[in-house]
Amino acid sequence: MSTGIVSMEERNRLNNDEAALIVMSGPDALENHAFADWFRQLQFDGWESFRDLPMPARTDEAWRFASVKALDISGYTHPQSVPEAAADELRARSVGIAEVSGRMIFANDHLLQREVLSDDLRQAGVIFEPIEKAITEHAEIFREHFMTQDVVLGSQKFAALHKAWVKSGTFLYIPRNLEVRLPIEVFHWLHGSGTSTFPHTLIIAGENSKVTLIDHFESADPGAPGFSCGVNDLFLEQGAQLTYVNVQNWSREVLALQINSTVVGRDASAISMNLNLGASYARTESVSRLVGEGGRSDMLAVSVAERDQEFDQRTLQDHQRPNTASDLLYKNSLDDKARTIFAGLIRVEPNAHKTDAYQKVRNLLLSDEAEANSMPGLEILADEVRCTHGATSGQIDEEELFYMLSRGLTKQVAQKLIVFGFLNEVIGRIGNAAVEERLATLLRAKFSASV
């Protein structure tokens, strides 16, 4: 392991080696020179790991059923800052929740806009900065948390790639005992054709704090191909309450990998929600680690898969301490030739007694060509636990449909309403009306777009 910054020669060697791989032309010394040395070293290390690690194969248990062919990332280009006219347009299009505490807009990993928090929140010690600023201004706490969690669900190689390339994203720190009443909203835009992006979100919710953040992943051009490789790391200190929502609404031509980690401290409570609408292939790995007694994690996901979209979701509910709870509910609707994969594991570590862990995946198949794969798993190494999991795959209930038809709804409307209701039930568990309404609106938009 090297100890300092990699030499210029080494850098050039890396560049030349991978010249054909545009996105992988090696970290650019000049561009990142604003970053601290330790961070640059981290990026070089990430790059080396990326090169050393093998590409996933379908025979890997972590990639069972996955279309690993889709993982060809050789053609994507490095994210470039967008022209000012386009930036203005994207700012204007970054419409989410009416009332927010703070907002950042990124395009191709460059910060376009930051709507600062109220003076009150700032004075209370809330930090809401792009990570390039946090690296220098809040180096200690940032470094202590940045990509420290092991990636265990298969995407080690892509986590390394992210580490090599990440250059912006959200850093949010909420000090103890502070409640941020209104949600915080972040937009990540992918602009141009064949561009890559490495969105990053790092949230530290201090003791007994409370906050909600929504990440929106959007493409400027709904037909443009692209590649996203994102990481989010959520940390909940004792008694913290965090709601995190990720809206994946990339263009239908995007290959998206997302690695999520939530670390839940004592008596803390996390709700995380993934809404999958866009991308051609989207894989999300989500780990909840319950590291303090009394901690709780609610893991939610809604995926609307149609045409030839593939959504691959892998989860781990890792109960490391006694008296912890987790509850996972993932729902997929599948139309046309869409595929979904769910592989979830509840792991109750030895001595994590009095654990309550639930896991449920429900697939609603709407066409004869759609395919749902479910692998709900349990590994229980403690007793005095209450654990259940369930997986169902079925179609629209004929009686429900008849009931709606008997009220005069057309079959098409009735079916959509049933599917919407099926998925909306998950959204209803977020517990924040404004956020729920926003997600329901996005869901409706996807349905009406599909007519």
Next chain:
Amino acid sequence: MSETATLNIDRSVGDFSYPEQHKFDAGTGLTRDTVNYISDVKSDPDWVRDFRLKALDVFESKPLPTHWASRDLEAIHFDKIRYYLSSGQRSSTSWDDVPDDVKRTFERLGIPEQERRFLAGVEAQFDSEAVYSNIKKAVGEQGVIFVGSTEGLKEHPEIFRKWFGKVIPTGDNKFSALNSAVFSGGSFIYVPPGVKVKHPLQAYFRINAENFGQFERTLIIADEGSELMYMEGCTAPKFNTATLHSAVVELVAMPGAKIQYVTVQNWSSNVFNLVTKRGLAHEEAEIKWIDCNIGSRLTMKYPGVVMKGRKARGEVLSIALAGDGQHQDTGAKMIHAADETTSNIISKSISVGKGRATYRGLVHVPKHLKNCKNNTECDALLINSSSRTDTYPAITVRGTGNAVQHEASVSQVSAEQIFYMMQRGLTEGQAMSLSVNGFVNDLVRQFPMEYSVELKRLIDLEMEGSVG
């Protein structure tokens, strides 16, 4: 002893002496010579010899499945195993060498003296020719063929060759390949159209050196509209010096046929029990596996049903009891390959001490099928704080019109329940037994009577050791 009296199963009429008395020894390790040697001893037809040799190549080319299965498999030393044992070698153990706990269990289960010695491996054979002949005669009159695998392939190739190795191809997995190379023993059964075999056929009635052997091969063909129940094993611990048991069992249910296959496995705790079992169910046929795993060090066994014909049904009912140091890695595979096929999996496991019970399942409903249904329920009971249970199902459903659901739960014996029973005067062990028996009760009720009685008794024994 009153409890042995109530058991009332007459096993003394349960056996016969198989006429093979080889004093052959294939040595240790596995080479082409070993396979040729086995073929020589068994006077295999050429096609069987070729089948074995090809299987050996497949076995050698396949890696151990440790990317998903237990790494404990690496403890198998394939070069130290004897792949063919003559009957003479089997009886090398003396009664005095049989561990006390095994003897005690025999006693508690009420196994007759003579039988104990057989089960303990002290005696290779267990003479009860009369009963086996009677059974054979009775079913023979209906046209049922009930023979050993060697005999079956040699004497009835027109019946058995068509399906042999077809339900479970040699290359299905490393251990099916191993079995295909060195198999000996096991039963070959053919039930003619429309024949409903009244009494369960039991491997028990055909006990000889091979029958409880390491690499037995069983093929059962139930022709159109016929019915059969087959039972193998028994709840008494089978003490064995060999460490690897790797059987292949293939079932073929022709249209409208019904096969029930009941297994109770209680190998001693040094045995790797790696078994491949699968059935092929044609139109409106039904295959039901009842599978009970109690012994062994590591069992890997996932009985499957391929539902090839319309309205075929598949079922797996399984109970696993993972005692201290044991790993029961069991489950089921349900492959739906026709419309209106239904499958049902109910699995209950109990982990005691450091025991580990794993459920692995596969349910597959490919596209364009209509009205297929699968229901899977897996319930695990953990007895001690160091016990472990895992559940790893994989379910693929394509298209609309099918309904598939999987549910699993993990629980433990309720402390309140135990307290309640103890307050009424039961010991903790008794209370625990009652609770555990309650947990498996709805499944055990579907077992053949003698098995369910023995199973209850066995649970009592296990639970006595688990408390305190």
Next chain:
Amino acid sequence: MNSLIIKDLHASVAGQEIVRGLSLEVERGTVHAIMGPNGSGKSTLAKVLGGHPDYTVESGEVLMDGVNILEMEPDQRARAGMFMAFQYPMEIPGVSNANFLRAAVQARLGEGEELDATEYYARLYQKMELLEMDRKFTARSVNEGFSGGEKKRNEILQMAMLEPSYAVLDETDSGLDIDALKIVANGVNTLRGPKLGVLLITHYQRLLNYIVPDFVHVMIRGRIERSGGKELAFQLEEQGYDWIKDEVPETATA
């Protein structure tokens, strides 16, 4: 023209004929009650009128204001003016009552016509008051977690909002306590009028104390075997159905 006419209707489910030559005419402005013992085919009749896919019409006609509805899909029948209150209303998770009803009302508007939200909510709240329903029901998922009585009230609310020409109420009184029954009856009575024909299907006479019918019919083994005024219901209450059954030989239905 202004009537629902059922002519010699034969219908079956799973290959078994349940409705066996039933004829009946319900004029708008009238309330007809169909009573009968369990298994007489009352609920099947309701399902057939609604167009449930599991039920097959073997022969006969159902004319609604002169139009044969048997060829119509369930939603077309509904929009044409047929309403069916279910014996067991379905729960529809995740879809709020308000949105569901709104979609149903919208479905009745012409192409390009948009529902007036203010007017819609005003009307919804007014009907809810009539049925003594709390406004929180608008936000709850359709029937999900509702008590038996709440579900039945919700059915009548939908009927009130959708303003059908004919309403078939299938065992609407089942599972209701007396207070809920009164509320539901009051709702139905309020909706009575010259534009609406009602077919009340019930096992018990009790409901008819609160919704007084103009005509009472007795259905046995798939046919109407007796018709009369409301006094027939009292007679049935006192004497049961056996006396009619006895008069109708089983073969009469063949």
